[in-house]
Amino acid sequence: MTDTITDPQAEAEIGSAAEPAAEAGLWSDAWKQLRRRPLFLISGTVIVIVLLMALFPSLFTHVDPVTGNLDQSGADPSSDAWFGRDLYGRDVYSRTIHGAGPSLAVGLLATIGTVLVGSLAGLVMGYARGLTDAVLSRIAEIFAGLPFVLGGIVILTTFNKPGEIVPAGRLIAQVVLTIVVLTWPLAMRIMRAAALTAAQQDYVKAARALGAGPLRIMFRHMLPNCLAPVLVYGTIQLGVNIGAEATLSYLGIGLKDPVVSWGVMIAEVQSRIIQMPHALFFPATFLVVTVLAFVMMGDALRDAIDPRGR
Amino acid sequence: MTETAAAPLLEVSDLRVEFGNPRHGDVASVLNGVSYQVSAGETLAVLGESGSGKSVTAQTVMGILDTPPGRITGGSVRFKGEELLGADPERRRLLRGESMAMIFQDALSALNPVYTVGAQIAEQFRFRRGMSRKDAMVKAAELLDLVKIPNAAQRVREYPHQFSGGMRQRAMIAMSLALDPELLIADEPTTALDVTVQAQIMELLDELCRERTMGMILITHDLGVVAEVADRIAVMYAGRIVEEADAASLYAHPAHPYTRGLMASVPRLDGGGGQLDPIPGLPPSLSAIPPGCPFHPRCAHAEDRCRSELPSLRALDDPDATGDDHRAACHFAERFVGASPEEVLTP
Amino acid sequence: MGRYTLRRLLQAIPVFLGTTLMIYYLVWGLSSDPFAGKCGQRACPQSYVDLMTKRLNLGDPVIVQWLKYLGGLFTGDFGRTFSGNEVSDLIANAAPISFRLAVVAVVIEIVIGITAGVVSALRGRSFVDSLILISTLFLISLPVFVTGLVVKQVFGVELGWIRTSVPTDPDVFQLFVPGLVLGSLSMAFVARLTRTSMMENTRADFVRTAVAKGLSRRRVVVAHILRTSLLPVVTFIGTDLGSLMGGAVVTEGVFNIRGLGGLVFQGIQRQEEAQVVGVVVLLVIIYLLVNLVVDLLYAVLDPRIRYD
Numbered sequence: 032m033t034d035t036i037t038d039p040q041a042e043a044e045i046g047s048a049a050e051p052a053a054e055a056g057l058w059s060d061a062w063k064q065l066r067r068r069p070l071f072l073i074s075g076t077v078i079v080i081v082l083l084m085a086l087f088p089s090l091f092t093h094v095d096p097v098t099g100n101l102d103q104s105g106a107d108p109s110s111d112a113w114f115g116r117d118l119y120g121r122d123v124y125s126r127t128i129h130g131a132g133p134s135l136a137v138g139l140l141a142t143i144g145t146v147l148v149g150s151l152a153g154l155v156m157g158y159a160r161g162l163t164d165a166v167l168s169r170i171a172e173i174f175a176g177l178p179f180v181l182g183g184i185v186i187l188t189t190f191n192k193p194g195e196i197v198p199a200g201r202l203i204a205q206v207v208l209t210i211v212v213l214t215w216p217l218a219m220r221i222m223r224a225a226a227l228t229a230a231q232q233d234y235v236k237a238a239r240a241l242g243a244g245p246l247r248i249m250f251r252h253m254l255p256n257c258l259a260p261v262l263v264y265g266t267i268q269l270g271v272n273i274g275a276e277a278t279l280s281y282l283g284i285g286l287k288d289p290v291v292s293w294g295v296m297i298a299e300v301q302s303r304i305i306q307m308p309h310a311l312f313f314p315a316t317f318l319v320v321t322v323l324a325f326v327m328m329g330d331a332l333r334d335a336i337d338p339r340g341r
Numbered sequence: 342m343t344e345t346a347a348a349p350l351l352e353v354s355d356l357r358v359e360f361g362n363p364r365h366g367d368v369a370s371v372l373n374g375v376s377y378q379v380s381a382g383e384t385l386a387v388l389g390e391s392g393s394g395k396s397v398t399a400q401t402v403m404g405i406l407d408t409p410p411g412r413i414t415g416g417s418v419r420f421k422g423e424e425l426l427g428a429d430p431e432r433r434r435l436l437r438g439e440s441m442a443m444i445f446q447d448a449l450s451a452l453n454p455v456y457t458v459g460a461q462i463a464e465q466f467r468f469r470r471g472m473s474r475k476d477a478m479v480k481a482a483e484l485l486d487l488v489k490i491p492n493a494a495q496r497v498r499e500y501p502h503q504f505s506g507g508m509r510q511r512a513m514i515a516m517s518l519a520l521d522p523e524l525l526i527a528d529e530p531t532t533a534l535d536v537t538v539q540a541q542i543m544e545l546l547d548e549l550c551r552e553r554t555m556g557m558i559l560i561t562h563d564l565g566v567v568a569e570v571a572d573r574i575a576v577m578y579a580g581r582i583v584e585e586a587d588a589a590s591l592y593a594h595p596a597h598p599y600t601r602g603l604m605a606s607v608p609r610l611d612g613g614g615g616q617l618d619p620i621p622g623l624p625p626s627l628s629a630i631p632p633g634c635p636f637h638p639r640c641a642h643a644e645d646r647c648r649s650e651l652p653s654l655r656a657l658d659d660p661d662a663t664g665d666d667h668r669a670a671c672h673f674a675e676r677f678v679g680a681s682p683e684e685v686l687t688p
Numbered sequence: 689m690g691r692y693t694l695r696r697l698l699q700a701i702p703v704f705l706g707t708t709l710m711i712y713y714l715v716w717g718l719s720s721d722p723f724a725g726k727c728g729q730r731a732c733p734q735s736y737v738d739l740m741t742k743r744l745n746l747g748d749p750v751i752v753q754w755l756k757y758l759g760g761l762f763t764g765d766f767g768r769t770f771s772g773n774e775v776s777d778l779i780a781n782a783a784p785i786s787f788r789l790a791v792v793a794v795v796i797e798i799v800i801g802i803t804a805g806v807v808s809a810l811r812g813r814s815f816v817d818s819l820i821l822i823s824t825l826f827l828i829s830l831p832v833f834v835t836g837l838v839v840k841q842v843f844g845v846e847l848g849w850i851r852t853s854v855p856t857d858p859d860v861f862q863l864f865v866p867g868l869v870l871g872s873l874s875m876a877f878v879a880r881l882t883r884t885s886m887m888e889n890t891r892a893d894f895v896r897t898a899v900a901k902g903l904s905r906r907r908v909v910v911a912h913i914l915r916t917s918l919l920p921v922v923t924f925i926g927t928d929l930g931s932l933m934g935g936a937v938v939t940e941g942v943f944n945i946r947g948l949g950g951l952v953f954q955g956i957q958r959q960e961e962a963q964v965v966g967v968v969v970l971l972v973i974i975y976l977l978v979n980l981v982v983d984l985l986y987a988v989l990d991p992r993i994r995y996d
């Protein structure tokens with residue numbers, strides 16, 4: 032008997048593998064579906080705006096996000112600073128705009144890493160099955176068994192003792208890798224399920240019978256039919272990873288000043304929310320809206336690709 | 342309930358059902374005026390190609406048609422004279438199981454995998470008869486025994502996946518008999534089974550109908566089965582009955598070219614008949630049924646009249662038929678009714 | 689059933705060993721000098737270093753230390769901190785609170801999540817359905833610390849409806865708000881999972897059979913659609929109970945709850961490696977055990993698995 036318990040969360044959220052026969056039609060049908068969905072259009076617009084903020088913050092503000100005036104610590108929103116000022120008198124609006132870059136960068140890099148590692152493992156497992164599958168499954172369970180936040184704490188504090196000053200680049204790399212290490216098993220399960228189905232298809236069997244090499248079978252024949260569910264997963268996970276970065280930063284083990292990210296901003300204000308709620312409200316709103324946009328986008332994608340839920 | 346003496350058990354007339362959304366313009370007319378009758382103790386076989394609307398008719402009669410996507414646009418279904426279409430849903434529910442019951446093709450998926458077979462039979466005794474769980478299980482075991490499942494007392498506690506295909510279908514039959522219905526609708530009850538088991542199941546159904554003078558609508562593709570158990574036969578094509586007769590006269594004098602085609606396309610049990618001729622072409626798309634006789638594009642005998650005028654189902658003068666029982670919807674039915682089924686008619 | 693149980697049990701062993709080794713190695717193996725900073729500004733006295741090295745087996749290679757630690761675990765010995773506390777005592781104080789919190793969260797998930805899922809599935813394509821779907825997306829997008837901070841600020845500080853921190857040994861009612869915050873994400877997943885699963889089963893053949901039997905709508909929905917649809921939901925909730933115990937670090941932090949999450953955080957700040965390893969290992973054991981129980985429970989609920 033094979034493992035009957037797959038990840039229900041993944042299954043419900045991602046849906047099953049797409050039918051391979053109608054691959055080309057699948058994408059164009061999906062696109063027709065999507066264009067009519069208000070949720071897709073709204074989330075697409077939000078994502079474009081946030082991307083612009085990340086790539087060209089100067090389109091939105093010319094105020095320096097890192098120098099502040101301590102005299103104006105915690106100032107309320109005004110025409111001078113739309114979103115008010117934080118503890119160090121820095122402009123919250125400017126910081127929120129500049130925070131988009133690092134937040135998005137960490138989310139994106141972590142997602143790419145998760146999807147690459149997870150998909151590769153899942154594809155190999157779906158192709159090879161047997162012992163390879165069993166061994167990799169157990170390895171994945173080792174990481175899946177660590178709750179995300181706990182795992183993050185253990186890993187990040189091992190490499191950076193509390194209070195240690197760490198260069199920004201190294202910290203970003205560590206945060207990204209931590210997220211990848213702790214979340215790849217989910218991507219793997221989704222890819223594995225899709226790959227197991229794909230491996231049963233007649234044309235894959237035919238390719239095997241004709242003596243195609245394993246790499247060719249996996250990447251030319253199986254992979255194209257496994258992309259849809261992983262793409263949906265990746266879109267949702269991108270949102271979730273932006274939230275994960277913020278959570279780690281909030282706990283003081285992720286990004287830190289002078290890097291500006293939404294999580295860093297929320298972490299800095301957490302003990303003074305009562306005095307300056309605006310310094311929590313704005314970055315938190317941007318964070319939530321951005322995450323929501325990616326999650327909604329993924330949800331719309333899934334609906335378009337897999338009509339079961341409708 | 343007012344029971345008129347002459348009223349047959351079930352009377353379906355001019356039933357019309359559509360699928361799809363008229364606002365999107367993708368409507369399929371699945372039933373286009375189906376009429377048939379079943380009397381107590383009688384077995385009516387319904388024949389026809391896949392997609393001709395046999396199951397949809399049965400579901401409409403039972404009141405289990407999914408609406409939407411389906412939509413009943415006309416006609417009537419009378420059970421012992423009582424009109425069912427438009428009747429109170431609660432009244433219809435009480436008729437299900439009690440007066441009419443249904444057996445489905447794929448017993449494995451038609452049984453709930455998480456309950457024991459016994460519990461699923463007992464359910465009707467508990468919730469329709471108010472029996473205790475224990476008494477209901479005893480009744481369930483009796484029913485399994487009735488449908489000849491060996492070791493029924495133990496088998497009631499097993500799950501559907503532990504049964505063999507034939508036993509599952511027997512369990513379905515037991516379930517349908519629970520409340521002693523007067524009408525049984527069997528929708529391809531043997532299609533999923535292998536040949537020897539098919540015969541056993543048909544024999545069981547036949548026996549049960551006889552013992553209980555239960556009316557049965559038997560939906561099937563299998564002409565061999567029909568010959569053995571059916572009293573009357575109705576042939577469906579594109580959502581209409583195209584021919585209806587008592588079994589003997591339909592076999593002896595098929596009057597509709599489609600029926601003749603059906604018979605020519607299966608090997609005859611007695612080894613008679615010439616070569617096997619499948620009917621050429623495909624059934625029409627139900628969203629664009631051709632004008633005139635819907636069968637004309639596939640009919641070797643079609644003439645101009647067939648292309649413009651829809652033939653009605655009318656009684657024929659068949660010397661062998663009992664009464665005016667032989668009816669067909671073909672302009673030229675008289676031409677065929679005299680000829681034997683094997684005779685190859687040249688257009 | 690017996691073979692199935694055994695198989696799952698055997699599969700859990702390498703996972704247990706792998707996880708504990710990884711944690712042990714991260715926490716002990718990678719630190720060059722475990723005594724750095726332990727005794728204030730000065731270096732630690734040699735006698736103390738010797739005592740601790742012996743007690744913690746620091747002289748051995750990490751793998752041997754780990755094996756000895758595992759040996760201790762079997763006798764219920766989770767080790768001792770540098771400051772002399774038994775880790776098992778710390779755990780015994782904190783675990784019940786975390787457990788209570790996790791149970792509150794799971795109960796909220798079940799009650800609200802399943803109800804929302806059922807309502808949305810039965811309504812199908814209606815305003816209520818869309819509202820529930822969008823709310824679940826929103827909940828999925830809210831990082832727990834944001835929910836926590838906002839709830840605390842709005843309901844605690846501004847409206848004054850709830851207390852902003854929880855007493856040392858809180859009861860179930862005092863944990864209601866933190867439980868709601870902790871369970872909000874999974875609640876959304878439960879709602880969506882219930883909905884998807886019910887929509888699929890509504891079209892199943894066996895539901896049509898149940899209708900054809902003349903059962904009431906209520907009986908069809910509850911006994912046939914819902915009962916069958918809950919299988920994946922039960923699995924999810926069970927697994928979630930395991931991860932909520934350890935996943936509550938953030939919620940515990942926001943509401944000052946002294947649970948296991950806080951213990952890990954404190955252990956890291958005070959550089960009490962034994963405390964960190966002890967709690968994390970305990971959580972991994974709980975997670976694996978819960979998963980095992982859920983798998984077995986699934987087999988009980990779904991007879992198709994039981995007899996394979």
Ligand SMILES: Nc1ncnc2c1ncn2[C@@H]1O[C@H](COP(=O)(O)OP(=O)(O)OP(=O)(O)O)[C@@H](O)[C@H]1O
Nearest residue numbers: 360371390391392393394395396397398407410627
């Ligand atoms: N739920 C549905 N939605 C849309 N179309 C349907 C639905 N159910 C049936 N139909 C259509 O109604 C037509 C008749 O279907 P029906 O199941 O009655 O055929 P049948 O005669 O029973 O065929 P078979 O011998 O294959 O069982 C088919 O064209 C089918 O596509």
Ligand SMILES: [Mg+2]
Nearest residue numbers: 395396397528
């Ligand atoms: Mg059918």
